Amino acid sequence: MKSIGVHLMWDIHKVESDIISYEKDIAPVMEHIISLTTLSIENYSSKQFEPVGVTSIYLLSESHLSIHTWPEHGYLAIDLFSCVPIESDKITEYLKTLYQSEDVKMTQVMRGKSREMDTK
Amino acid sequence: MKSIGVHLMWDIHKVESDIISYEKDIAPVMEHIISLTTLSIENYSSKQFEPVGVTSIYLLSESHLSIHTWPEHGYLAIDLFSCVPIESDKITEYLKTLYQSEDVKMTQVMRGKSREMDTK
Numbered sequence: 001m002k003s004i005g006v007h008l009m010w011d012i013h014k015v016e017s018d019i020i021s022y023e024k025d026i027a028p029v030m031e032h033i034i035s036l037t038t039l040s041i042e043n044y045s046s047k048q049f050e051p052v053g054v055t056s057i058y059l060l061s062e063s064h065l066s067i068h069t070w071p072e073h074g075y076l077a078i079d080l081f082s083c084v085p086i087e088s089d090k091i092t093e094y095l096k097t098l099y100q101s102e103d104v105k106m107t108q109v110m111r112g113k114s115r116e117m118d119t120k
Numbered sequence: 121m122k123s124i125g126v127h128l129m130w131d132i133h134k135v136e137s138d139i140i141s142y143e144k145d146i147a148p149v150m151e152h153i154i155s156l157t158t159l160s161i162e163n164y165s166s167k168q169f170e171p172v173g174v175t176s177i178y179l180l181s182e183s184h185l186s187i188h189t190w191p192e193h194g195y196l197a198i199d200l201f202s203c204v205p206i207e208s209d210k211i212t213e214y215l216k217t218l219y220q221s222e223d224v225k226m227t228q229v230m231r232g233k234s235r236e237m238d239t240k
Binding site: 004005007009011013042043045046047055057059061063064066068070073075077079081083107109111112113114 | 124125127129131133162163164165166167175177179181183184186188190193195197199201203227229231232233234
């Protein structure tokens with residue numbers, strides 16, 4: 001099926017709270033994920049919640065990358081919406097190693113159908 | 121099941137290209153969606169693609185709202201990730217009326233499980 005975009009979601013549990021509490025530890029992770037792709041950053045916004053917890057969003061030429069962390073639950077959610085193909089396995093492996101968690105779930109949703117497909 | 125967040129995705133096809141081509145027409149839609157919720161805006165970023173197409177992302181106190189439009193396909197994708205409950209039906213009705221499309225698909229994904237649930 002020909003889709004317009006691919007939406008990848010990582011739900012990561014059982015993560016040490018300390019390493020997902022502050023923006024300084026999240027920004028390098030997001031940048032590393034982008035380095036594993038061909039995506040280009042257009043804009044970046046981030047919010048440090050008090051006392052802990054971070055939201056960071058990258059507006060990309062090819063859609064967006066977001067992260068939300070809930071240190072109190074040892075949980076973070078990463079979303080990558082892209083209109084170009086992504087090698088998701090490389091990102092999943094990076095996240096498993098980084099967060100030393102085996103509770104990493106990746107969900108892929110195909111988004112939209114091209115007009116080309118509609119007319120066939 | 122007790123989740124940390126709810127992720128709502130709207131995939132809307134068969135939309136008149138002219139009304140999803142430019143940022144000036146997208147910002148009011150996003151603001152109206154937020155007005156149908158109890159969500160609070162922390163930050164906003166947007167990109168007008170050339171010749172047409174828009175990405176807008178709102179960083180919210182309760183997660184994020186994003187929109188990507190592909191006027192050449194008559195398609196737009198809206199995502200709302202929230203850690204508070206959302207009355208999604210109201211938003212779906214608004215979008216159907218606004219874009220005069222019956223090809224509006226809403227997908228709901230529950231994101232994360234609370235530690236409270238883990239220990240039960």
